[in-house]
Amino acid sequence: MAPRATRRDRIVPESRLAEVFERITQETKIMQQNMGRAPLGRDEARLDVQARLKDQLILAPLTRGGNLPFRRLCADFGANVTYSEMAYARMLMKDNLVGRRERSRLYRAPNEQCFGLQIATNVISEGVFAGKLARESGIDFIDLNCG
Numbered sequence: 001m002a003p004r005a006t007r008r009d010r011i012v013p014e015s016r017l018a019e020v021f022e023r024i025t026q027e028t029k030i031m032q033q034n035m036g037r038a039p040l041g042r043d044e045a046r047l048d049v050q051a052r053l054k055d056q057l058i059l060a061p062l063t064r065g066g067n068l069p070f071r072r073l074c075a076d077f078g079a080n081v082t083y084s085e086m087a088y089a090r091m092l093m094k095d096n097l098v099g100r101r102e103r104s105r106l107y108r109a110p111n112e113q114c115f116g117l118q119i120a121t122n123v124i125s126e127g128v129f130a131g132k133l134a135r136e137s138g139i140d141f142i143d144l145n146c147g
């Protein structure tokens, strides 16, 4: 039987980073094509994000602070881009109370105009799962926290 993978084993070694980024870039292009949108180059994508965020009042991600009632207040006071509390991708996958609690971080207040989910993971499959969940839940953007 293969030895159980440890947390350290799952972290992408530096020697494989270029390969992993290349794969993610390709998958992102395919995803954007499937969404009926021309894939953006890296510089274009940066400008796109800059244009969308220019002059916006952004509430930073705040673990334990950025809960729904607080964000609702901030949106009332003019925050037009808000972040969820950080959600652990691995916990989002759990089919139990822990999973339900973590998935509750995806709820948005009715007055949140542009709401992002911060996902914490360094495991690609978990990140992909969390990304799909976010998309299905109508989240506007994802912030990836790799630790």
Ligand SMILES: Cc1cc2nc3c(=O)[nH]c(=O)nc-3n(C[C@H](O)[C@H](O)[C@H](O)COP(=O)(O)O)c2cc1C
Binding pocket: 060, 061, 062, 063, 064, 065, 085, 086, 118, 145
């Ligand atoms: C209580 C608290 C919780 C935070 N939680 C997160 C978090 O979960 N994820 C994250 O990326 N940054 C987190 N941060 C960092 C903030 O998002 C922000 O980057 C930092 O406070 C600097 O911004 P400021 O100069 O406007 O305070 C947290 C900061 C504070 C004070």
